[in-house]
Amino acid sequence: MHDPETEPKADGDAALIKIGDFARRAGTNLRTLRYYEELGLVLPAARSAGGLRYYRAAELDRMAMIAGLQRLGLELVQIRGLLATREPGASREESMARVRHALSEQGELIDQRLAELTAQRRRVDEALAKLGECDACSHHPAVGNNFCHPCQLDGRPLPADLSALF
Amino acid sequence: MHDPETEPKADGDAALIKIGDFARRAGTNLRTLRYYEELGLVLPAARSAGGLRYYRAAELDRMAMIAGLQRLGLELVQIRGLLATREPGASREESMARVRHALSEQGELIDQRLAELTAQRRRVDEALAKLGECDACSHHPAVGNNFCHPCQLDGRPLPADLSALF
DNA sequence: TTGCTCCTCACGTCACGTGAGGTGGC
């Protein structure tokens, strides 16, 4: 019935792991974890008498969420706000609502970024297609011919992105 | 025949603009432009006798490309490499090949990021769906019940992302 | 001359990177 992986230890916590192991499993390093502790973003569950940090393995999910939100452009202090621990006096309903709010906010951020990236991807493809047409031409886009704007071949200009590369 | 917008000035350049105008149109600020100049990433086409920077409007495309590559996680020095000005002795074919290479590299970066974000979006949706099921339950996910892992309602655990929010 | 923009230092910040020098614990 009991999974040894989640076997509680001492005061009901799941197994605690040291900072090096935690860092490796979170795909980060010691400095980052100490900085997150300084910010109050990810705290070790305990410290040994000698000062060693001991982390809950469950906090690895928190680390993954932080990394995801960071890639979306959020600052660590903002992330700390989104992942705020439950308010002391909050009801179950309030807590659930806060979590739901944080998740839908993250969903919206992802959607925005997806839209940006999709447009960017399309522009790159258009630029590559236009570059293919240039194979049939002998001009070299440069400042001198205003980056082939307009194109001597079909009158249509090079995409703006392309002129940035010359 | 001549478009006044692209009318050459003095030595064949299109109209030059001052740093403030350039910054506003590029969606950035003076400090960033001076820093890019220091790195050799974006150079003013000319300087006035008094020291004022004058930029080519065409460089706005370069600014847009830099911003796009930066959001993809590239450092400014890497971006400088991708956007390297043509080598002095390069043939038309070599230049074109370099541009094509830079663009396809950017395309691959975008595709990678799109895949990451799509997976992230799916996980957020799954978490929200699971949170909906929690409405029929009275438990509060917390350390005490190991973040409802396993869930008392259907045996399936909360998604990992969710436990990070408690 | 006034107002606005621009200039060059130069120090601050965010999220860490990178040693220096010392200690913990199997």
Next chain:
DNA sequence: TTGCTCCTCACGTCACGTGAGGTGGC
């Protein structure tokens, strides 16, 4: 005891932010 991991300062870095104090140009 040895080896590896961990500890706390503390300074460095990247990409700017933010004044201070002064000048350009319509």
